[in-house]
Amino acid sequence: MGFRTHAQFVARTVLVKNNNVDEGMRVINRIMSKEGLFERYRLTRFYEKPYQTRRRINYEKAKAIYNEDMNRKIQFVMRKNRHDPWVGCA
Amino acid sequence: MLRGAVARTVCMAQASARTFPQRFSAETSPGHDIAAKLWGGRCLEGVRGLHVGLVSCKAEGRKEMLASMPRRDEGTEGEGTIAIDSNIRGSDGSFPDENTPDLLFDGVRFADLPIIHAKFSKNNTLLTLTDSKGVAEMFRSCGIEGFKNTRKGTNIAAQATAISLAVRAINKGVRNVRVAVKGLGPGRMSAVKGLTMGGLNVVSITDCTPIMFTNSPRPRKAKKL
Numbered sequence: 001m002g003f004r005t006h007a008q009f010v011a012r013t014v015l016v017k018n019n020n021v022d023e024g025m026r027v028i029n030r031i032m033s034k035e036g037l038f039e040r041y042r043l044t045r046f047y048e049k050p051y052q053t054r055r056r057i058n059y060e061k062a063k064a065i066y067n068e069d070m071n072r073k074i075q076f077v078m079r080k081n082r083h084d085p086w087v088g089c090a
Numbered sequence: 091m092l093r094g095a096v097a098r099t100v101c102m103a104q105a106s107a108r109t110f111p112q113r114f115s116a117e118t119s120p121g122h123d124i125a126a127k128l129w130g131g132r133c134l135e136g137v138r139g140l141h142v143g144l145v146s147c148k149a150e151g152r153k154e155m156l157a158s159m160p161r162r163d164e165g166t167e168g169e170g171t172i173a174i175d176s177n178i179r180g181s182d183g184s185f186p187d188e189n190t191p192d193l194l195f196d197g198v199r200f201a202d203l204p205i206i207h208a209k210f211s212k213n214n215t216l217l218t219l220t221d222s223k224g225v226a227e228m229f230r231s232c233g234i235e236g237f238k239n240t241r242k243g244t245n246i247a248a249q250a251t252a253i254s255l256a257v258r259a260i261n262k263g264v265r266n267v268r269v270a271v272k273g274l275g276p277g278r279m280s281a282v283k284g285l286t287m288g289g290l291n292v293v294s295i296t297d298c299t300p301i302m303f304t305n306s307p308r309p310r311k312a313k314k315l
Contacts, residue, residue, distance in 0.1 A: 009201075009268060010186050012297040017184065021269075021282045024295045027184065029278075037301055038274060044302040046312035081159065 186294070195266040195293055203293060205268045206255070206285065210275025213240075215248040217255045217281065219264065228262070230255040232277075248277020249284035256288020266291045272298045 006012075012032070016024040032038055048056070191201035202222045209216040219228040230251050237247040259267070267290050269282055286292055302309070 009296050013186050013294055015184050015294045016292050019286050021286050021292050041301045047309045
């Protein structure tokens with residue numbers, strides 16, 4: 001048996017109640033995808049060449065900036081109580 | 091002089107508190123003096139208690155104003171605050187703690203329960219029943235179950251395999267099991283579901299997916315598309 005970094009059946013474990021495995025799987029899947037573990041697993045299954053890493057990182061950066069701005073825009077359009085009700089009408 | 095002014099204010103406050111509710115209740119809502127109470131309260135508020143300084147009054151007003159304002163833009167999401175999963179916060183015993191290995195299931199300790207190791211690959215599902223030490227006792231896979239070629243890599247095949255393993259395990263006298271799932275495959279959800287459909291009692295689900303972080307050996311060459 002090899003060396004284990006985490007205690008078995010303590011790390012990444014959910015206890016199932018009343019044999020409700022669907023709920024248990026959902027919890028563990030949600031937590032793991034939220035922590036980015038599945039993404040990490042997917043990325044390390046095959047070697048990613050440096051040019052691919054660069055391209056991916058650049059794409060992610062651009063996407064994050066776009067999403068942030070777009071979210072802010074949507075929030076702005078949707079909000080009801082504004083600091084300045086007459087924006088652009090000085 | 092100051093004392094005189096204070097006395098006058100107090101008198102006025104009392105007077106207004108006394109007169110307002112009476113007049114109001116008489117006019118509008120006899121027998122129902124909620125509105126009157128509200129009125130009286132507002133009058134006293136307007137006068138401002140003598141022990142409350144002007145500064146603190148201002149602070150109150152500012153606080154109210156701020157509460158009514160929309161939340162300040164925080165810039166990048168997650169920069170200032172961290173979203174905590176509500177499920178994690180109120181764990182209510184769905185996650186293991188230091189007492190979990192000693193929990194009893196039909197008189198067997200959690201740490202001594204048999205384990206079902208489930209490996210989900212893209213094209214197959216492998217289920218192995220082992221004892222708590224990891225010694226294999228039973229093995230089923232979609233291929234053994236009679237699904238061949240691409241049909242192996244489906245959730246239906248995984249479920250059928252799981253049911254067949256569960257039935258065999260029950261015949262052997264196994265009831266409560268821990269499940270260790272490994273990998274992301276089509277049968278990931280349905281196989282664990284199939285174990286319960288076959289009659290096994292799943293006590294815990296553990297994820298054993300090998301995830302590489304730093305200092306990992308170089309993975310295999312990527313597939314050509």
